[in-house]
Amino acid sequence: SQQGEEDPQALSIQEGENATMNCSYKTSINNLQWYRQNSGRGLVHLILIRSNEREKHSGRLRVTLDTSKKSSSLLITASRAADTASYFCATRAGNMLTFGGGTRLMVKP
Amino acid sequence: ETGVTQTPRHLVMGMTNKKSLKCEQHLGHNAMYWYKQSAKKPLELMFVYSLEERVENNSVPSRFSPECPNSSHLFLHLHTLQPEDSALYLCASSQDYVKAGTVNTEAFFGQGTRLTVV
Numbered sequence: 001s002q003q004g005e006e007d008p009q010a011l012s013i014q015e016g017e018n019a020t021m022n023c024s025y026k027t028s029i030n031n032l033q034w035y036r037q038n039s040g041r042g043l044v045h046l047i048l049i050r051s052n053e054r055e056k057h058s059g060r061l062r063v064t065l066d067t068s069k070k071s072s073s074l075l076i077t078a079s080r081a082a083d084t085a086s087y088f089c090a091t092r093a094g095n096m097l098t099f100g101g102g103t104r105l106m107v108k109p
Numbered sequence: 110e111t112g113v114t115q116t117p118r119h120l121v122m123g124m125t126n127k128k129s130l131k132c133e134q135h136l137g138h139n140a141m142y143w144y145k146q147s148a149k150k151p152l153e154l155m156f157v158y159s160l161e162e163r164v165e166n167n168s169v170p171s172r173f174s175p176e177c178p179n180s181s182h183l184f185l186h187l188h189t190l191q192p193e194d195s196a197l198y199l200c201a202s203s204q205d206y207v208k209a210g211t212v213n214t215e216a217f218f219g220q221g222t223r224l225t226v227v
Contacts, residue, residue: 042218095164097216099152
């Protein structure tokens with residue numbers, strides 16, 4: 001069953017703007033992860049945030065986690081055309097790593 | 110290259126055929142996963158193996174049969190598939206969370222096998 005749900009499903013922005021994607025989930029988790037997928041390819045891990053963390057940064061990426069609301073957000077700052085891809089959140093609960101439906105991000109040059 | 114290799118990259122098969130998908134990882138991980146990605150649907154977790162033992166089976170039809178002979182290799186055996194089984198099949202590996210404790214448990218994905226059932 002689907003654990004995470006991303007919002008919005010699609011996002012189109014201009015190069016240089018910030019992109020924010022949200023993820024909601026339903027059950028308790030050990031950690032939450034964000035992945036990126038270029039069209040028809042495998043997923044690439046971007047960042048992991050543990051259930052006892054509230055915010056994490058990696059380069060132009062900022063992730064927040066609110067376990068009371070069962071939600072997370074991914075912020076990509078100063079976007080580039082090369083950031084065009086689908087972004088997925090995934091929740092880890094024991095052996096299970098469950099993905100949401102993804103946000104399709106298009107960054108226009 | 111992520112260290113996870115899937116073969117073949119593309120596969121076309123008839124509904125009466127039997128074929129196998131192969132996944133190999135060289136990362137020293139002890140957990141491996143099969144996911145199905147269909148158009149406009151979320152990634153569906155199919156099977157999870159930890160230390161070569163199947164630990165999760167998400168109500169997958171029996172026409173899909175996984176095999177994990179060792180911690181580096183994972184197969185998905187296919188037989189009498191339906192056209193709706195056409196999808197991108199993704200393999201991933203990670204350290205087993207339960208045994209690794211708080212060790213980083215990100216997953217590394219292969220490039221996938223694009224399966225078309227005709």
